Amino acid sequence: MSFQSDAPSSRPEPAAVVLDLDKPFPADWRGAVLALGNFDGVHRGHAELARAAGVMARDLGTRPAAFTFEPHPRSVFRPEEPVFRLTPPQLKLELLAEAGLGQVFVLPFDRDIAAIPAERFVDDLLFGRLGAAGLVCGYDFHFGKGRTGSPEMLQAHCLAAGVPLRVVPPFAWQGEAVSSTLIRTALEEGDVARAADFLGRPWFVRGLVAHGDKRGRELGYPTANMQLARDCRLRHGIYAVRMRIDGAWHDGVASFGRRPTFDDGAPRLETFVFDFDGDLYGKRVDVAFVGWLRGEAKFDTLEALIAQMDADSARARDILAGTPPFLP
Structure with missing residues (x-):
């Protein structure tokens, strides 16, 4: 029996949108405040991104949404060393909905996507096709060809486009910055109580x-x-x-x-x-x-x-x- 992740849930129903860059995007996809990230685990730090996106969306009179990638980039570049996924895709969607990001834009990740220059990624996709009303990202978010996209680069493009950006600093819990890597390490050590502390569940x-x-x-x-x-x-x-x-x-x-x-x-x-x-x-x-x-x-x-x-x-x-x- 292979691992499954598409069971019914009592959590808020997520609305996943798989982006196909070869097709036009419907007009009603435009105008959201986008929280950007991989979101593996949907931990306390990710919940802070969701909260920030919700606040910005309320201020702008629009809705918050998540923008994420599947599969995990390391699965594409290092398939022989697959990353220990904390949340398979469907669970990630459910947990993002629970965190307040009920709409999730999923960009299928492959080498072609990885080769898109960061500037084009922002200007053509986030601003152009999705018409982002605002952006939220973590302090360590990187993207685009050569991972040249960064919070600093986003700040420059957002200022030029008149789009608000919130960069969320490291979220500390019990004196440590929460990260998916920290949680994976705890689980690899069997310390499920520590993992739960940083996940928030x-x-x-x-x-x-x-x-x-x-x-x-x-x-x-x-x-x-x-x-x-x-x-x-x-x-x-x-x-x-x-x-x-x-x-x-x-x-x-x-x-x-x-x-x-x-x-x-x-x-x-x-x-x-x-x-x-x-x-x-x-x-x-x-x-x-x-x-x-x-x-x-x-x-x-x-x-x-x-x-x-x-x-x-x-x-x-x-x-x-x-x-x-x-x-x-």
Whole structure:
């Protein structure tokens, strides 16, 4: 089962517009305040961009929108080293809508797009075809051929065109500048609580529940099995989690890794949902990571494994009992 990201959500419905530079743009696409960025993770810093775009749009009597790229540029230039995506495209759209950017302009990124000079990108696309009423970007936003586009370059072009620009400075949380890189590093270390602090919510994944090898059921711990994206570099180990099933969150404990006691196979997420006996096969669910329990380990006997699973479940219950409930 491959990672999926197009499940229904209770979040505001995003309006994604995929830009085709070979076709005319409808007139009603024009006139928005555009927040520019990749927005992977839609973290606290991105929320600050969305807030700034909303304020500018209200002042100008128009609407805010996001302008982003897909796929991530590194996937184009370094496909052998794909970036660990915090939010696949559909989740990114949903989270941007939740942050107040319900309209999202998505520019399909390839080498041809990367070769567009930054000046032409601004004057022809942002000002010319999209008629941006204003622009908002982060202090480190770069774009265009050779990444020569910068906040300073945007400032010069906006002044010449009479278009307002807001450059959002680094957004600090707990004394550190929030970034997607910082969050990826936290997840690679298994520190999901730290990642949640900088995201502003627990990091979660979405996928279809698939049939597994049924070992968990035989051990008294039937699990919902999911294959995550190949670029996922979450640390292998055991986590306290919550799973969203049909819009409702349920507590659980999950293992992400290669199952060294059994087959040492491809990484897989296996979630045991506490006090739940419904059929999950084929359902699309979200799994939110709340707390780190321990690293993956190989056990010499099934009895030792079951004893550890009992201890993991008890500890996960304690962590989740002290974690406020999630909204649907």
